[in-house]
Amino acid sequence: xxxxxxxxxxxxxxxxxxxxxxxxxxxxxxxxxxxxxxxxxxxxxxxxxxxxxxxxxxxxxxxxxxxxxxxxxxxxxxxxxxxxxxxxxxxxxxxxxxxxxxxxxxxxxxxx
Amino acid sequence: xxxxxxxxxxxxxxxxxxxxxxxxxxxxxxxxxxxxxxxxxxxxxxxxxxxxxxxxxxxxxxxxxxxxxxxxxxxxxxxxxxxxxxxxxxxxxxxxxxxxxxxxxxxxxxxx
Numbered sequence: 001x002x003x004x005x006x007x008x009x010x011x012x013x014x015x016x017x018x019x020x021x022x023x024x025x026x027x028x029x030x031x032x033x034x035x036x037x038x039x040x041x042x043x044x045x046x047x048x049x050x051x052x053x054x055x056x057x058x059x060x061x062x063x064x065x066x067x068x069x070x071x072x073x074x075x076x077x078x079x080x081x082x083x084x085x086x087x088x089x090x091x092x093x094x095x096x097x098x099x100x101x102x103x104x105x106x107x108x109x110x111x112x
Numbered sequence: 113x114x115x116x117x118x119x120x121x122x123x124x125x126x127x128x129x130x131x132x133x134x135x136x137x138x139x140x141x142x143x144x145x146x147x148x149x150x151x152x153x154x155x156x157x158x159x160x161x162x163x164x165x166x167x168x169x170x171x172x173x174x175x176x177x178x179x180x181x182x183x184x185x186x187x188x189x190x191x192x193x194x195x196x197x198x199x200x201x202x203x204x205x206x207x208x209x210x211x212x213x214x215x216x217x218x219x220x221x222x223x224x
Contacts, residue, residue: 034212042217043202049212089155091213093206099145099170100206100213104154 002027004092006103013080014111021075021106023090028068031093035064035075038087038105047088048075080110115139118203118216125193125223133188133219135203141214143206144186146170146178148199149218155202161186193223 003026013019023033032051036044048057048064050073056065063076077084087107091100116137125131135144146158157170159178167178175197177189190197203216 032210032212036213036215041200041220044204044213044215046212046214049210051210093212099157099160102155 002030002092002094002101004090004101004103006088006090006106008106009104010107010109012109012111015080015082017080017110018076018078019080019108021077021088021108023073023075023103025071025073025092025101027094028071029095030068031095033064033066033073033093034091034100035062035073036089036091038089040087044089077108080108082110082112084108085110114217115214116203116205116216118201118219120219121217122220123222125221127194127223129193131190131193131221133190133201133203133221135186135188135216137184137186137203137205137214139205139207139214140183141205141207141211142183143208144180145204145206145213146176146186146188147202147204148172148197149202150199158188158201190221190223193221195223197221198223 005024034049035047038044050057050066061078066073087105089105091102119134145160147155161180179187201219204213
């Protein structure tokens with residue numbers, strides 16, 4: 001069974017700092033990996049989707065990388081802002097498509 | 113309009129009542145999912161459906177049932193609601209191939 005781990009569980013940084021969120025998974029036979037943002041009590045908003053054949057994806061200040069062989073993905077946030085405060089989740093889609101496996105998330109607080 | 117619409121957004125119901133949560137989508141995706149989210153437990157899969165004639169149990173299907181009325185509609189029912197079913201419920205869709213998940217905004221269900 002695929003296990004997805006996100007470290008750290010919580011992170012607090014001052015505004016303007018660049019930061020990295022980590023996601024690791026135990027089975028490298030994945031189809032793709034998706035990063036989400038969730039605001040308290042709200043739905044999940046897709047940030048970036050990386051296919052297994054890709055090494056990274058970028059959207060604005062966000063950059064997600066994927067290293068399948070080592071079972072790792074990172075989400076890099078440049079020049080963090082208070083509006084980036086949210087919980088960030090990664091989800092892994094295995095090769096057999098049955099379901100996505102979610103990490104438990106990293107709760108980010110960006111202090112003004 | 114949202115790609116994935118969940119109704120109701122909030123619901124308070126009494127123990128023992130039957131309740132239905134509805135999900136409709138305009139993504140044209142074949143695959144639909146129901147998840148529940150609890151603090152500290154992350155997202156857990158209840159049921160999923162890969163097409164109108166395909167229904168599969170997830171990790172925590174006991175006490176729940178689903179109906180796939182059409183490609184675009186997937187409903188979740190709680191046959192006899194109990195307080196530990198109080199949670200945030202999400203519907204999600206995905207396509208085949210390289211697509212990721214799209215989530216609805218969620219239904220906050222409270223069973224008293």
